[in-house]
Amino acid sequence: MNTVQGFCDFNIPSICSPTTTLRDVVIRAVKLGYGAIAINTTIEEDVLITTKKKTNKKGDAVEDKKEIPLPPKLNFTQEELDSFKVHGKNVKILHRLTVMLSDPTNTQKLVQSVNTKSYDLIAVCPTTPAAFMHAVANMDVDIITYHPMETKEIRFNRRQYHQATDRGIFFEIPYAFMLRDSTMRKKIIHMSHQYHSIGKSRNIIIGSGAITPLELRAPYDVANLGLLFGLTEGEARSALTLSGRSVALHAVTRKTGKCVSFISETDKLDPEERWKAQEIADAEERLLGKPESKKMKMDIDTVS
Amino acid sequence: MVRFKNRYFTTEIIPLDNGHDVLKTYDILKSVLAVTEQIHGEFGAAAIRNGLEVKYCNESTQVAIIRCRHGPHRLLASSLPFLSRIGKRKVQLQSMYTGATLVKCYHFLKKFHQEKMNEALKMCRTEQEKKKVLEIMSKTKYGL
Structure with a gap:
């Protein structure tokens, strides 16, 4: 059973800045003390649309090209693996798929694709209010994230927020955007305050979205950032630890169906x-x- | 039932120049945001943006009601005295009343205006002057 322990950072983009490699970012995160990391592959919405049209016309050959990509593979040397183990237990490295969604009609492809199943977590980044409504009410995802550049202003009410939290969906606040630009900082604070005022900051998870190792922060520093997001100290810490665990468990139940215990052969x-x-x-x-x-x-x- | 709490600032906008630009609600919003950013930084500006709205703005009585969410309203209140410019006009903001509902603010405004009217009527010496004052008062736009 894949459980997650310790601090979680479920948003490390697989495409990082050209000066560094993904491996560096991951190693840095491990050194900072994260117990679980998710490598995030972001796909644009057109991946979902174009495949649909082309499969109808031609066939399998074209489909493979536009398919949702497989999760990136990371190969670590023995030394690096050992360094992972120094901090208590092994670090869990999960794979996460994020879909930029603007039109709610295109989600069927996401569910059908075989490659989607090779990801541990599935997140959605709604860019329009309509997409947000759909994600909150109907979509079978683990995380709803927010992108300050792509997303238009989204307004929602308490009922919609609760629809999502009742189904175990978490809302993510990516903090690396806050380090880059003033306007993005304001947008993220604004959004997180909206979560605070409408949903009482229930089911919040804090991720990084860091594309360089320098944008990562130690988990306790991130917990302190919670003050800006309108979280209390306890909420901020649980946004990094307990919520991460719940997200990982929710991802498992998405594959197995609802269950209370998990049996496997020894x-x-x-x-x-x-x-x-x-x-x-x-x-x-x-x-x-x-x-x-x-x-x-x-x-x-x-x-x- | 959990209530979504708001605070309504009833403010008097005192112009310091003789400009003839009409006070627009959008301009008020923009200048309020700007002044909060000056005082409380980006965090303050982002915090009050949620639910910020100018609910009522009356040119002839120079009164505006600004709505803000309960909580960050203290950031807004503490930066309002530093507001000195709305659009192109030089102004000063004098907060008169902070209410939890719009109705309360309107009650306050009604009382406030009645007192002012009584004052004005007291100053009058002749009946003609009184009539003139009432005439001018009835011409002002009290509409929402």
């Missing part, structure tokens, strides 16, 4: 989760040797 566990199988075996042994435990009790009694 032979097929990940190497990091082998200890669970060991524990279970030990526990069984202990249960079988019941007399031993009684003796222990006797001993205690006699001593007392």
Whole structure:
């Protein structure tokens, strides 16, 4: 079972600035102390539209070109992998797909595509009010994010916000935009205040969206940024930790359907989760040797 | 039921020059935003933008009512005294009343104007002057 622990940063764009590589950004994030990272692939809406038209006319060959791209693969050397392990447990690296959406009619393709299933998280960035309404009410996504340049002014009411939060969708505030430009800063603060005033800052997650390693901030600094977003200290911290976990779990339930427990065979566990199988075996042994435990009790009694 | 709280600032706009430009609501909004950015920075400007609106603006009585969300309204209130320019006109803003509903603000305005009228009538010595004052008063536009 893929659970997430520690601080989360679910928005590291796969296309970073030309001076650095994605690997640098990821390593920097790990060094800052993030426990879970999601690499974000953003696709424009035309990917969804053009495929639809061309498949009708020609066939599979064209479709492959315009298909939703597969998540980027990262290969780390052994040293880097070791450095990941220094900070407690292994760092979880997830893959996230973000769709820029302006017209709500184009979402069918997203659901049908096979490649979508290879992503762990699915996010949507509505650029028009109509798209926002659709995303909030009907779309099966994990995160609704906000882009200060592309998005027009969106207004929503409490009912719509609750529709999303009831279904477990989280609203993301990307903070790296705030470091770049004054107008973007104002827009992001404005949007987050809207979340605060309308939805009481429920289901908020803070992501970075950093395209260079220097734009990343340490998790505790990010939690302090929460003051600007109208979050309390506790809310800001849970926006980085607990909310990240809920998003990851929501992503799993999207694939499996609603469930309360998850069963898997002990032979097929990940190497990091082998200890669970060991524990279970030990526990069984202990249960079988019941007399031993009684003796222990006797001993205690006699001593007392 | 959770209420969406607002604050309404009833302000008197006192012109300091003899310009003839009409006060536009949009100009008031823009200058309020600009002055808040001056005092409280980008955060202040972004914070008050949510729900900011000029609900009522009367040229002849020089009164405007500005709506703001409860919470960041304190940022707006603290920067209003520094407002010195609306559009091209030099003005001074004198806040008179801060209310939670528009109706309360209107009640206040009604009372305020009645007092002013009484004052004006007291000053009059002859009946003719009184008539003149009433005539001028009835000509002013009180419409919303």
